[in-house]
Amino acid sequence: xxxxxxxxxxxxxxxxxxxxxxxxxxxxxxxxxxxxxxxxxxxxxxxxxxxxxxxxxxxxxxxxxxxxxxxxxxxxxxxxxxxxxxxxxxxxxxxxxxxxxxxxxxxxxxxxxxxxxxxxxxxxxxxxxxxxxxxxxxxxxxxxxxxxxxxxxxxxxxxxxxxxxxxxxxxxxxxxxxxxxxxxxxxxxxxxxxxxxxxxxxxxxxxxxxxxxxxxxxxxxxxxxxxxxxxxxxxxxxxxxxxxxxxxxxxxxxxxxxxxxxxxxxxxxxxxxxxxxxxxxxxxxxxxxxxxxxxxxxxxxxxxxxxxxxxxxxxxxxxxxxxxxxxxxxxxxxxxxxxxxxxxxxxxxxxxxxxxxxxxxxxxxxxxxxxxxxxxxxxxxxxxxxxxxxxxxxxxxxxxxxxxxxxxxxxxxxxxxxxxxxxxxxxxxxxxxxxxxxxxxxxxxxxxxxxxxxxxxxxxxxxxxxxxxxxxxxxxxxxxxxxxxxxxxxx
Numbered sequence: 405x406x407x408x409x410x411x412x413x414x415x416x417x418x419x420x421x422x423x424x425x426x427x428x429x430x431x432x433x434x435x436x437x438x439x440x441x442x443x444x445x446x447x448x449x450x451x452x453x454x455x456x457x458x459x460x461x462x463x464x465x466x467x468x469x470x471x472x473x474x475x476x477x478x479x480x481x482x483x484x485x486x487x488x489x490x491x492x493x494x495x496x497x498x499x500x501x502x503x504x505x506x507x508x509x510x511x512x513x514x515x516x517x518x519x520x521x522x523x524x525x526x527x528x529x530x531x532x533x534x535x536x537x538x539x540x541x542x543x544x545x546x547x548x549x550x551x552x553x554x555x556x557x558x559x560x561x562x563x564x565x566x567x568x569x570x571x572x573x574x575x576x577x578x579x580x581x582x583x584x585x586x587x588x589x590x591x592x593x594x595x596x597x598x599x600x601x602x603x604x605x606x607x608x609x610x611x612x613x614x615x616x617x618x619x620x621x622x623x624x625x626x627x628x629x630x631x632x633x634x635x636x637x638x639x640x641x642x643x644x645x646x647x648x649x650x651x652x653x654x655x656x657x658x659x660x661x662x663x664x665x666x667x668x669x670x671x672x673x674x675x676x677x678x679x680x681x682x683x684x685x686x687x688x689x690x691x692x693x694x695x696x697x698x699x700x701x702x703x704x705x706x707x708x709x710x711x712x713x714x715x716x717x718x719x720x721x722x723x724x725x726x727x728x729x730x731x732x733x734x735x736x737x738x739x740x741x742x743x744x745x746x747x748x749x750x751x752x753x754x755x756x757x758x759x760x761x762x763x764x765x766x767x768x769x770x771x772x773x774x775x776x777x778x779x780x781x782x783x784x785x786x787x788x789x790x791x792x793x794x795x796x797x798x799x800x801x802x803x804x805x806x807x808x809x810x811x812x813x814x815x816x817x818x819x820x821x822x823x824x825x826x827x828x829x830x831x832x833x834x835x836x837x838x839x840x841x842x843x844x845x846x847x848x849x850x851x852x853x854x855x856x857x858x859x860x861x862x863x864x865x866x867x868x869x870x871x872x873x874x875x876x877x878x879x880x881x882x883x884x885x886x887x888x889x890x891x892x893x894x895x
Contacts, residue, residue, distance in 0.1 A: 407519060412753075424449045434456075438454070448775075474509075476504040477507050600666045631644065712738040715732075732745070735747050769790070779877075840882070
């Protein structure tokens with residue numbers, strides 16, 4: 405248990421924006437039903453089979469893993485078969501499909517020695533218990549990606565999203581109670597990402613829908629992008645963003661920043677079904693007050709987030725510092741003591757935890773940076789791409805290829821010199837020394853998503869080929885290849 409406590413800094417409590425992989429290994433087809441089970445990295449939330457978890461530890465130095473194992477339930481051979489009463493398979497009363505039932509078991513494993521601790525256990529640190537419970541209750545990212553791959557149309561990154569200029573109008577958008585600025589519509593509402601205007605959508609052929617105020621606003625102002633209110637959740641990729649000039653639904657890699665400009669914290673938003681937004685729009689409520697229309701720009705920029713004093717006081721009484729408690733309350737939007745405690749436990753080891761609140765800056769997740777570096781990209785380029793894509797690894801990869809000027813030209817490196825082996829005896833078909841000149845590797849968090857790319861040694865430096873996109877690869881993933889290409893050396 406002391407070994408686990410000494411590594412608590414490498415354990416994260418998942419937040420709504422994290423993608424959690426717990427159904428399949430990122431590098432193989434191993435699942436919890438495989439012989440060795442599945443190991444979930446409790447820092448990056450990527451999953452690895454028994455043959456690859458040590459590789460991940462060597463790469464990231466993340467030592468704490470949730471081990472998930474599914475084993476078939478034993479069935480007595482003399483169990484009488486039920487007589488079917490329905491013409492169906494696999495349902496109660498139907499024919500038995502003879503699919504085995506599985507039972508799950510969990511444990512905490514600490515690498516490199518694979519020290520195993522039982523879960524659940526009251527002796528485990530609270531931070532670990534909360535983190536594991538969150539992982540177990542979350543919907544696996546593999547399932548989300550499979551559904552998205554089959555149901556979602558392919559969206560392109562809008563060219564206007566990368567250069568969008570937002571007006572500092574002092575507009576703050578509330579989390580609910582929306583209404584069109586030009587009529588009484590409370591459904592099918594769109595937020596213009598340039599000036600913060602909330603306007604209704606297009607009118608349908610039968611007279612239902614909106615009153616065309618959003619599209620008319622675009623024709624008057626040429627402000628290109630709008631996001632549909634009620635579709636914004638912690639999964640920003642699912643938000644409905646529309647580009648009027650491109651006349652299509654698009655992706656906005658900077659959506660988090662664009663929403664924050666109007667005071668919207670996407671991580672706390674929930675999807676609103678049709679009709680629910682109407683129920684939530686009831687005007688001014690008791691205890692609320694309207695925001696002034698003429699807030700000076702200087703006052704808006706100088707305003708600092710304020711922590712709820714009751715939440716802070718309760719956390720301080722538990723022994724935490726005043727500053728840390730204020731940050732916890734602010735970063736959870738003052739939603740409650742439990743939420744603030746969860747945030748605090750998962751951020752105690754942040755390098756900027758003691759920095760003043762006014763000087764806090766958001767940074768990218770180091771494990772995501774390490775993943776991009778393992779693909780062959782430079783550290784600085786990886787950080788730029790992750791910041792531009794809201795921390796999404798796959799979108800960051802596309803950003804790198806779409807922004808070739810962001811690459812660092814003076815960081816090209818040639819292939820590393822391998823240790824020379826003693827001269828081998830002559831072979832009948834030539835020499836026995838080879839030079840690596842090509843690698844085929846996989847980009848993606850599981851075998852259900854991503855695609856294959858090639859790294860080629862060309863003119864003394866490694867280059868990555870991703871479909872029609874080409875870029876410098878400063879650190880090719882020589883230990884992650886699916887295919888390797890060698891050229892025999894003459895001497």
